[in-house]
Amino acid sequence: MTGRSPQPDRDVDALLRRRLAAAGLDGVASLRPVEGGVAAVARIAELSDGSRVFVKTLAEAPGDDLFPVEAEGLAALRDLGGVATPEVLLVTPEILVLRALRPRPDTPGFWERLGHAVAALHTTTVHDRFGWHRDGWLGRKRQYNEWHTDGHEFYARCRILRWLDEPQVAAAFDHAERRALERLCERLPEIVPAVPASLTHGDLWTSNIIAGVDGEPVLVDPAVSYNWPETDLSMLWCTHRPPESARFFDAYVEAARPEPGWRERLPVLYLRQLLCLIAHDYPDRSPAERVREVIAPFHRRA
Structure with a gap:
C-alpha cells in the first residue's frame, strides 16, 4: 500500500533526501511522485549517475520492522514461489529502495x-x-x-x-x-x-x-x-x-x-x-x- 502523503511534496522530498543520505545513498538529482495506495509515500529518484531507483518511506513508521518485513516478503515470493519481484537495493527501518521498473502494460x-x-x-x-x-x-x-x-x-x-x-x-x-x-x-x-x-x-x-x-x-x-x-x-x-x-x-x-x-x-x-x-x-x-x-x-x- 503505497501512495501520496498528506504532507506537502516539498516536505516529503526533503524527508526522503535526508533519509537516503543517512542510509548512504547520496547524489539524488530529482524525485518524481508515484501514485497509488493509501499508506506510504513513494518516489522515483534519479541519481547523479543517471540511474533510477524506487524509494518509499513513512513520516512515522508504525514499527521498526515495516520495511524489513516487506523486503523479506519480496524475497519469499521470488525464492519460494518463482514470482518476479524487484531487486532490493537498500532497506532500513525508515526507508526501502528498489530497482526502478516500468509501468504495467495492460495487454x-x-x-x-x-x-x-x-x-x-x-x-x-x-x-x-x-x-x-x-x-x-x-x-x-x-x-x-x-x-x-x-x-x-x-x-x-x-x-x-x-x-x-x-x-x-x-x-x-x-x-x-x-x-x-x-x-x-x-x-x-x-x-x-x-x-x-x-x-x-x-x-x-x-x-x-x-x-x-x-x-x-x-x-x-x-x-x-x-x-x-x-x-x-x-x-x-x-x-x-x-x-x-x-x-x-x-x-x-x-x-x-x-x-x-x-x-x-x-x-x-x-x-x-x-x-x-x-x-x-x-x-x-x-x-x-x-x-x-x-x-x-x-x-x-x-
Missing part, C-alpha cells in the same frame, strides 16, 4: 502471463499450516500471522475478527453488524472449501502489479503468508481493474483449477481488505457499505 498477454505466474506461486508452495513465521504489515496496521492448522480458524481470527477492535472499525458497525460478522466466521466451513494453504502475496491489487525492463509481470508491496490461494484472487476480482485482466482469471483457472464456486466466495474473502481500509480511516463510506452487503445474510432474524 491481454501481460495479464495472461501474470495469471500463469500466480497459479505457479499457489500450486508449488502448498503448506501444512496457515500463517507465517512472523507478523507482518498491511498498510500501517499489523497483519497477525500466528500459525494455525485450521484455515477457517486462521481466516476468522487473523483476517476478519482481528479488525473488529480497531477504533475506526468499532465506530463503523453496530452490535448487530458485529454479530453478523461473527456468525459469518462461524459458518466459514460451509462457505470456503477446506483447501490447503499456499504462499500468497496478500495485497494483490492492480497498483502492486508492475513490469520489469523486459515487460514481464513483477509484483511489489506484499503482505505474505500461507493462506487460501483465493484470497489473492479476491484482491484483483473485487477492486477496479482494466478489462484486459479477464485474461488473468482465464489463465489462472486453467492452470490452478480452483474449487467450483470460487467467484461466489471472493466477496467474503475480500472482507479482510474492506475492514483494513476502514481501519485506515478510508475517506468515504463505500467499504463499510460493501461489508454490510456481504454480511446481510448473516443477521439473525427475529
